[in-house]
Amino acid sequence: xxxxxxxxxxxxxxxxxxxxxxxxxxxxxDVLMTHDVCGPGTIGVFKREFGxxxxxxxxxxxxxxxxxxxxxxxERANRNVDILRDFAQEQSIKYFYDITDRANFKANPDYxxxxxxxxxxxxxxxxxxxxxxxxxxxCNAGAFGQFATGIGNTDAGFIMGTGKLLIKVPATMRFVLNxxxxxxxxxxxxxxxxxxxxxxxxxxxxTMEFAGEAVQRMTMEERMTLCNMAIExxxxxxxxxxxxxxxxxxxxRTDKPFESFYTDSDANFYSDRTYDVSQLEPVxxxxxxxxxxxxxxxxxxxxxxxVYIGSCTGGKTTDFINAAxxxxxxxxxxxxxxxxxxxxxxxxxxxxxHEGQTLSEIFLNSGCIExxxxxxxACLGGPKxxxxxMNKPEVCVSTTNRNFPGRMGEKTAQIYLASPYTxxxxxxxxxxxxxxxxxG
Amino acid sequence: MSKVxxxxxxxxxxxxxxxxxxxxxxxxxxxxxxxxxxxxxxYALIGLPDRYxxxxxxxxxxxxxxxxxxxxxxxxxxxxxxxxxxxxxxxVKAVVAQSYARIFFRNCAATGELYPWESVExxxxxxxxxxxxxxxxxxxxxxxxxxxxxYVLKSLGEVRPVIDAGGIFAYARQTGMISR
Ligand code: SF4
Numbered sequence: 251x252x253x254x255x256x257x258x259x260x261x262x263x264x265x266x267x268x269x270x271x272x273x274x275x276x277x278x279x280d281v282l283m284t285h286d287v288c289g290p291g292t293i294g295v296f297k298r299e300f301g302x303x304x305x306x307x308x309x310x311x312x313x314x315x316x317x318x319x320x321x322x323x324x325e326r327a328n329r330n331v332d333i334l335r336d337f338a339q340e341q342s343i344k345y346f347y348d349i350t351d352r353a354n355f356k357a358n359p360d361y362x363x364x365x366x367x368x369x370x371x372x373x374x375x376x377x378x379x380x381x382x383x384x385x386x387x388x389c390n391a392g393a394f395g396q397f398a399t400g401i402g403n404t405d406a407g408f409i410m411g412t413g414k415l416l417i418k419v420p421a422t423m424r425f426v427l428n429x430x431x432x433x434x435x436x437x438x439x440x441x442x443x444x445x446x447x448x449x450x451x452x453x454x455x456x457t458m459e460f461a462g463e464a465v466q467r468m469t470m471e472e473r474m475t476l477c478n479m480a481i482e483x484x485x486x487x488x489x490x491x492x493x494x495x496x497x498x499x500x501x502x503r504t505d506k507p508f509e510s511f512y513t514d515s516d517a518n519f520y521s522d523r524t525y526d527v528s529q530l531e532p533v534x535x536x537x538x539x540x541x542x543x544x545x546x547x548x549x550x551x552x553x554x555x556x557v558y559i560g561s562c563t564g565g566k567t568t569d570f571i572n573a574a575x576x577x578x579x580x581x582x583x584x585x586x587x588x589x590x591x592x593x594x595x596x597x598x599x600x601x602x603x604h605e606g607q608t609l610s611e612i613f614l615n616s617g618c619i620e621x622x623x624x625x626x627x628a629c630l631g632g633p634k635x636x637x638x639x640m641n642k643p644e645v646c647v648s649t650t651n652r653n654f655p656g657r658m659g660e661k662t663a664q665i666y667l668a669s670p671y672t673x674x675x676x677x678x679x680x681x682x683x684x685x686x687x688x689x690g
Numbered sequence: 691m692s693k694v695x696x697x698x699x700x701x702x703x704x705x706x707x708x709x710x711x712x713x714x715x716x717x718x719x720x721x722x723x724x725x726x727x728x729x730x731x732x733y734a735l736i737g738l739p740d741r742y743x744x745x746x747x748x749x750x751x752x753x754x755x756x757x758x759x760x761x762x763x764x765x766x767x768x769x770x771x772x773x774x775x776x777x778x779x780x781x782v783k784a785v786v787a788q789s790y791a792r793i794f795f796r797n798c799a800a801t802g803e804l805y806p807w808e809s810v811e812x813x814x815x816x817x818x819x820x821x822x823x824x825x826x827x828x829x830x831x832x833x834x835x836x837x838x839x840x841y842v843l844k845s846l847g848e849v850r851p852v853i854d855a856g857g858i859f860a861y862a863r864q865t866g867m868i869s870r
Pocket of ligand 1: 385
């Protein structure tokens with residue numbers, strides 16, 4: 251019997267030739283990522299359990315990325331970044347993307363921004379490896395053909411001291427996406443379509459493997475969007491087989507060797523679904539659940555108060571290029587927030603040109619709010635003074651990933667999750683809008 | 691000796707996500723610091739829609755409900771360990787849900803904060819907040835004293851010894867997986 255890509259990676263990490271879904275196995279960890287929200291607690295667990303003078307298992311395999319609550323006056327939030335810094339110094343952690351000058355993020359060349367995108371851009375996401383992160387969207391990195399999943403502080407503290415974790419091998423659900431992508435659809439539409447089909451618990455305890463010609467033709471950033479939201483269906487991880495597109499991206503960012511794994515043709519799947527993407531339409535997830543799917547055109551009467559383009563799901567360079575395609579030459583009708591995921595994405599806004607104008611010029615000319623400093627910002631609400639936070643019971647179309655009550659702040663606020671195209675089109679009309687109204 | 695947990699229940703329905711259990715604005719509290727741990731408890735379930743009523747009385751540190759009864763997919767959303775910890779710190783001993791999100795379930799075991807029981811039937815439609823129940827660990831059942839009825843629970847299986855020990859570290863030491 252063959253194995254899936256996930257099973258092969260886990261078998262290798264466990265030093266075995268075969269593993270089966272449902273087995274509990276100890277795996278060796280290649281990378282442990284933590285951030286300002288869960289890092290201090292992880293460090294606390296590590297010190298409590300291994301002793302105040304303990305050393306981490308490998309100072310080159312831990313990546314510390316402050317990104318969640320950075321541009322805030324909240325003292326405890328600022329203290330938490332200080333805790334990361336002290337720990338990085340004490341343990342000589344090689345990869346710590348620090349920020350000291352919060353008034354001007356550009357003065358901090360080391361500062362990256364949203365952890366999942368920073369991990370990819372800094373070459374920490376490599377095929378065949380095992381990555382754990384104290385953040386549920388760690389599954390984003392599955393786009394690179396690796397095993398990547400989110401864990402809590404206690405498990406992360408355990409890894410910090412031992413470099414190992416006991417995990418259960420997940421069964422794989424395969425999603426084959428065939429056909430030609432229409433030019434009004436984005437990866438975000440596909441993943442919202444799938445989550446709507448299988449529900450927010452449809453992949454609980456399982457791997458979501460994305461395959462098919464539509465996936466093979468996607469850029470790495472679009473592939474990340476698919477895997478990023480595996481957790482919104484309850485998935486343990488998402489995966490995509492590595493190929494030339496993957497190798498090109500990874501090799502440009504790291505020279506660390508890696509090993510690629512592929513799903514065997516006779517592998518066992520928990521389920522196997524096929525989509526013809528040419529038949530799909532732009533969709534949104536209505537409040538208050540990512541599986542509450544509707545066609546964007548069916549929500550044309552939903553009046554909105556703002557649009558938010560940002561986060562690890564929808565704040566990458568490609569996402570802003572796509573938004574700019576729609577916005578160029580038009581005026582937004584509602585406040586439109588532009589939050590680049592990382593400092594690199596921020597730079598791209600000022601250098602990448604679409605039809606002769608930079609992305610940032612297009613955004614400003616169409617009336618968007620000036621691009622914010624890179625961070626998670628209002629994707630998860632955060633302290634009251636967070637940029638873009640929903641502080642009133644308003645309606646927002648957002649390229650983020652969750653719309654549970656209170657996710658972006660105020661618990662009666664309503665969030666419609668959408669692709670960058672649909673978000674931009676909605677900004678132009680003030681209503682939830684199918685991007686076909688502005689494309690073609 | 692047989693193990694039981696007894697007390698008043700707080701009832702919620704499906705897809706109670708981690709933002710409702712502990713909203714993001716309180717995540718600056720670091721659970722491994724004792725005073726901040728206690729504070730997290732006082733904010734447990736503060737993100738729930740108002741129709742549920744208050745889980746922790748404002749101004750109090752602890753809840754009067756040591757057991758939560760829920761529907762499907764309890765604890766979905768983020769990986770924040772603050773969620774089971776906030777519940778544990780507020781005085782919750784067990785949740786009885788139809789199903790759980792993976793990371794929440796795992797974090798319950800890892801921290802040893804509370805027991806994530808799974809019910810066979812959908813209890814959240816039948817049970818009401820404030821009723822008295824007893825969970826019997828050896829019989830795998832929950833008795834609702836107000837309804838005078840007994841319901842079957844799925845066995846906790848491999849997570850019970852981990853939580854009994856007090857979480858993965860204690861368990862790993864007990865079983866010799868790590869030294870000291
Ligand atoms: S951008 Fe949003 S979803 Fe992504 S890591 Fe930050 S808070 Fe989490």
